[in-house]
Amino acid sequence: MAALEQVFIDRRLQLAPLIATQDGAEGLLDRCEDVIRIAYARLARRHGSWSDDFHAYHNETHILDILGDRIGRLIGARGVFALDLRAWCVLGLFAACHDLRQREESLYEAGVGSNERASLEETCRLLVTCGFSRERDADMFLALDLTIAGSTFDARPPPGGAAFNAAELVQSGGALAAKLNQKLDKHRGGWRADRQLLRAHDLALIAADLDTANVAESFARFAASAENLCREREMLCQRSLDARESARPVFGFLTDGQDRFFFDLHRFNSELGRDAFEAAKTANAPRLKSLSLGLRARIAISGHPTSGHQVLKAFGETVAGLV
Secondary structure (H helix, E strand, O other), rough: HHHHHHHHHHHHHHHHHHHHOOOOHHHHHHHHHHHHHHHHHHHHHHHHOOOOOOOOOOOOOHHHHHHHHHHHHHHHHHOOOHHOHHHHHHHHHHHHOOOOOOOOOOOOOOOOHHHHHHHHHHHHHHHHHOOOOOOHHHHHHHHHHHHHHHEEEEEEOOOHHHOOOHHHHHHHHHEHHHHHHHHHHHHHHHHHHHHHHHHHHHHHHHHHHHHHHHHOOHHHHHHHHHHHHHHHHHHOOOOOOOHHHHHHHHHHHHHHHHHHHHOOOHHHHHHHHOOOOOOHHHHHHHHHHHHHHHHHHHHHHHHHOOOOOHHHHHHHHHHHHHH
């Protein structure tokens, strides 16, 4: 928890110019920090360093990545006045709460994943417990509704698979946030005239950018996140990394899967996200191509891998050669 408390200290220093201009700012931040502490502890206990059900990617470290460095990069890109204090608070709450639930049955409803729906419901309960009011803080409840729903990332292959062209592949998945305007047009006509809805929509775009900004980390950290996602995926599929059956899916995830995520499915949806992260993603693109080619070459030279661990070892050696 010490790392989390340090993030709180650093963030209050960054937000100081906004705090000074708003009555009740300290109390608002106190309540947000209480929610974040509980969410952090719950995720650590469920799937992190305090858990018997460890998830290599979706654990409390993911909270720190977004809450600390990535939101800090947003502030660095445009300055603290790019958003108001309540908006920065929403993004902090999103960072802590959007992945609270990871073991829901995999079902999509109106494009929203079951983990995201359950995480939102738990988030709302935490907000009330920590002193937020559904009436007084309706703007924050609404913004968290759209940000958490919008973080649903659909990486399932499209119907028709390889027969689809690149444009159809892009439309087949990615972050739901990019499609929220279409859903709001359908179900909440005239929503652009509603200031709260418009603000919540814009925050959903920023939140989705924060969630997927691993593509803009240093290349070594980006590669580590890919490895952690791969390990988590194999665990959820109940495949042992020591078994032969894991070799092909691990290889596919770390080559075709990462290429599709990076080049076809992922994009930054907000101006703030692009300002903060796009240049770093662009710098990583040729390295990812080299990584994919290098891993394929290593596997081709060594022969068919006998386990997922063997592929991961080759992956790590290839990354080390690039960085």
